[in-house]
Amino acid sequence: MTLHQFTTPAAGEPRLTSLSHGGGCGCKIAPGVLEGILRGASALPVPPELLVGIETSDDAAVWRLNDRQAVVATTDFFMPIVDDPADFGRIAATNAISDVYAMGGTPIFALALVGMPVNVLSQATIGQILDGGAAACRAAGIPIAGGHTIDSVEPIYGLVxxxxxxxxxxxxxxxxxxxxxxxxxxxxxxxVLSAALKKGALDADGYAGMLATTTRLNTPGPELARLPGVHAMTDVTGFGLAGHALEMARGSGYGIRLDWAAVPLVAGARALAAAGHVTGASGRNWASYGARVALDPALTDLDRALLSDPQTSGGLLVACAPDAAGEVLACFRRHGFADAAAVGRVEGEAGMLSVG
Known part of the structure; x- marks a missing residue:
């Protein structure tokens, strides 16, 4: 039984995923294209209070208020990755809040960003999307304090x-x-699971697994940030594990080596990828950065597709001293992240990624 046999749109309404040309963080502009766009942007003076800007493609901006306080600000929004409106809202909000956690921050409030085809979707469906986002914010302990809405061709939802x-x-x-x-x-x-969902090839167990990971808030972030052995963090989203590892490598001035066998996969992802359920964003990602990745000859095109697979509301990627690894894993476990794993080391040619 496929998911669409028991998750159906409201009467007279299309499936949410049928209204979007790409879902979730797979909508992101490819990293190579984005780099070219930003390269042409005019540079502005950087005040000393701006601790983190666009220099290393980090997860959020950070502005120092005083010696003990800084504000973390980020925004994220995208088109539907699932058909259930409340689930879409939860996933999008969880994904947006993750960038605060990835900087080591504690969320304090959010603003909603809403673009909806109001002549296609009912007010009830749009309301369920917003309710799903509000549920994720309640789980994070923050209010939605405002926002902005527009009438758009494709459904769009996210947060500041x-x-x-x-x-x-x-x-x-x-x-x-x-x-x-x-x-x-x-x-x-x-x-991979989102691609299978859009083609009606994801079963109920697969959907449950997808929902479990995409709606899990990255709450270990602030606790991890206080550990003296933790040196760097980011979250893995639309550029895939390889892309975000490369951002860390390039920004830090070192190489990174991934142990592919140690990387946890969502249940069913490998089999679905082997069946052809791979996103177009995966190929665009690889075209942008594949020249900086050295793959072990034993790895296949399937492995490459999973390495560049765009993640929506993905996990934290933490670089820590070897003697802090046990403490980092224990922190993840306390927060319910049973799949957390050591997946590589910082070593090799600067700005390069090797995978074996």
Whole structure:
């Protein structure tokens, strides 16, 4: 039995995923294209209070208020990755809040970003999307304090998420150190499952697994940021595990080596990818950065597709001292992240990724 046999749209309405040309973080502009766009943007003066800007493609901006407080600001929004409106809202909101956690911050409130085809979707369906987002915010302990709405061709939902942290505990994506261990908090493969869902090939167990990982808040972030052995953090989203590992490598000035056999996968992802359920974003990702990735000859095109698979609401990727790895894994376990695993090390040619 496929998911669409028991999850149906409201009477007279299309499936949400049929209204979007790409779902979730698979909608992101390919990293190579984005790099070209930003390269042409005019540089602005950077005030000393701006602790994190666009320099290393980090997860959020950070502005120092005083010696003990800084504001974390980020935004994320996308088109539907699932057909259930409440689930779409939960996933999108969880994904947006993750960027605050990835900097080591604690979320404090959010603003909703809503674009909906109001002549296609009912007010009830749109309301369920917003309710799903509000449920994720309640789970994070924050209110939605406002937002903005527009009438758009494709459904779009997300958040501006604000947080706060002590600048001493700020964790950027560019501060990994040679010899660090890399620990990944969530399994990868969400893009593959979303591609299968759109084609009606994902069963109920697969959907439940997809929902479990995409709606799990990355709550270990602030606790991890306070551990002295943790040097860098980011979250794995639309550019895939390989892309976000490369951002960490390039920003830190080191190489990264991934142990592919140690990387956790969402249940069913490999089989679905082998059946052809791979997103177009995976190929665009690889075209953008594949030249900087050295793959073990034993790895296949299937492995490559999973490495570049776009993750929606993906896990934290943490670079820590080897003697802190056990403490980092224990922190993930306390927060319910049973799949967290050590997946590599910071070593090799600067700005390059090797996978074996």
């Amino acid at each position: 998420a604000l947080g706060i942290l002590d600048p001493a505990h700020l964790k950027r994506n560019c501060d990994a150190r040679a010899g660090d261990v890399l620990i990944l908090g969530k399994p990868v493969g969400v893009g």
